[in-house]
Amino acid sequence: MPRPTVIADIKTLGPHPQRHAIWEIALVRRENPTDPATDTFHWWQQRPSDQEHSRADTSTLEAALYHQRMRVPPDAQAVDVLIQGGPSPIEPQLLNQAVATLLNGVELIGSTPHFDPRFLQARLNGTPWHRETDIATLAGGFLLGLAYAHSRPPAWTSTPDHYSPTHIAVDDWHLPTIASHLGVPPPAPSAAHTGLGNITWARRVIDRITLPPTLYDTTHPPLWTAPIRS
Numbered sequence: 001m002p003r004p005t006v007i008a009d010i011k012t013l014g015p016h017p018q019r020h021a022i023w024e025i026a027l028v029r030r031e032n033p034t035d036p037a038t039d040t041f042h043w044w045q046q047r048p049s050d051q052e053h054s055r056a057d058t059s060t061l062e063a064a065l066y067h068q069r070m071r072v073p074p075d076a077q078a079v080d081v082l083i084q085g086g087p088s089p090i091e092p093q094l095l096n097q098a099v100a101t102l103l104n105g106v107e108l109i110g111s112t113p114h115f116d117p118r119f120l121q122a123r124l125n126g127t128p129w130h131r132e133t134d135i136a137t138l139a140g141g142f143l144l145g146l147a148y149a150h151s152r153p154p155a156w157t158s159t160p161d162h163y164s165p166t167h168i169a170v171d172d173w174h175l176p177t178i179a180s181h182l183g184v185p186p187p188a189p190s191a192a193h194t195g196l197g198n199i200t201w202a203r204r205v206i207d208r209i210t211l212p213p214t215l216y217d218t219t220h221p222p223l224w225t226a227p228i229r230s
Contacts, residue, residue, distance in 0.1 A: 003130055005030045006106045007206065009198035010116050011064040013048060014057035017122040021052040023066065025095075025120075026195030028203055029102050036207065036219040041227060042102060043196050044095050045071050045087075046078035064193050081196075084228050096124060104128045111135045111175050111202055135202055136175040142209040143181055175205070182208045 006029045014020030024045050031038035047070065048056070061067065071087050072079050078095050079087035090098075103120070108129040110116045121127050176186055184204045191197025207216050 002033050004106045005033050005109055005206075006103055006129070007109045007135075007199045007202045008103075008116055008120070009110065009195045009202070010119055011066070011195055012060065012119055013052060013055065014060050015115075017118045019055055020057065020060075021048050022046070022119055022123055023048055023070070024064070024195045025099060026199045027099070027102055028199050029106065033107075033210070036211070036215070039203075040229060041082055041196075041199075042098070042229070043081040044078060044090065044099075045069075045081060046092055046095065047072040047076070069194065082227075082229055086228075100124050100126075100128050105130050107131055107133055109133045109135060109138075109202065109206065111198070135205055136173050136178055139175070139178045139182060139205055139209055140173050143178060179205050179208075184208050 006027050009026045010022050011024035012020050012022050025043070027042045029040050029042070030036065071081060073089075076089040078090050078092050080090045080095075081087045099120070103124075106129050108117060108131065110132070111134070113132050113134045117127070117129075117132050179186070179201070182205060184201070186192065187194075187197040187201045191200070204220050207219060211219065
C-alpha cells in the first residue's frame with residue numbers, strides 16, 4: 001500500500017525553531033495518494049503566551065497577517081478552525097497529539113522543506129513522518145522531464161495544453177514560477193501567506209502533476225473551498 005501524504009504549512013512568530021513558536025498549522029492528509037476523495041483538511045491556531053509574543057519578529061507577523069487573522073478568543077489557548085461548528089477550543093496538548101497522529105508515517109510535502117519540518121520537529125519533540133518532499137523539486141523535475149520528452153517526438157508527440165515545459169529554465173526553481181508553467185494560478189490575495197491558502201495551492205500543484213486532467217478539473221473547481229470536518 002502507498003503511504004499517505006500530508007501537505008503542511010505553518011505560520012510562526014519568527015524564523016528560528018528554538019526561539020519562535022508556531023501559531024498556525026494547516027494540513028491536508030490524503031490516505032490514498034491517487035484519490036483526492038480521501039483528503040481531510042485540518043487547520044488550527046494557537047494564541048502565543050506573553051513571553052512568546054515578546055520574542056516575535058515583527059516582519060514575520062506582518063507577512064502572515066497575524067493580527068488580522070488570529071481567531072483564538074481571549075478565553076482559549078487554541079482552536080480547531082475547520083471542525084463543524086468551529087472555531088472550537090482545543091487544548092495545546094491535544095492539538096499536538098492530533099498533529100503527530102496525522103503525520104505518523106506519512107510522506108510530508110511542503111514548499112519550504114528546511115522550515116516547516118524543523119518547527120514541527122521542535123514542537124512535537126520528534127519527526128513522526130517517514131520522509132520529506134519538496135514540492136518545487138518534484139514539480140520542477142516533472143516539467144523538465146516533459147520538456148526533455150517533448151524534444152524527442154518518438155517518446156512524446158504532443159504536450160498537454162495546460163503545460164508549457166519548454167519555457168522553464170533549468171535554474172528557475174521558484175515554486176510560483178513552476179506552478180504558473182503548470183497552469184496553476186497563485187492563491188487569491190486574501191489567501192496568500194495563510195496556512196489554509198498555501199496548502200490548498202500546494203495541493204493544486206501536486207495534483208496537476210499526479211492526476212489525470214479530467215480528475216484534476218473535478219477536484220479543483222474555481223470556487224472550491226476546504227470542507228468542514230464533522
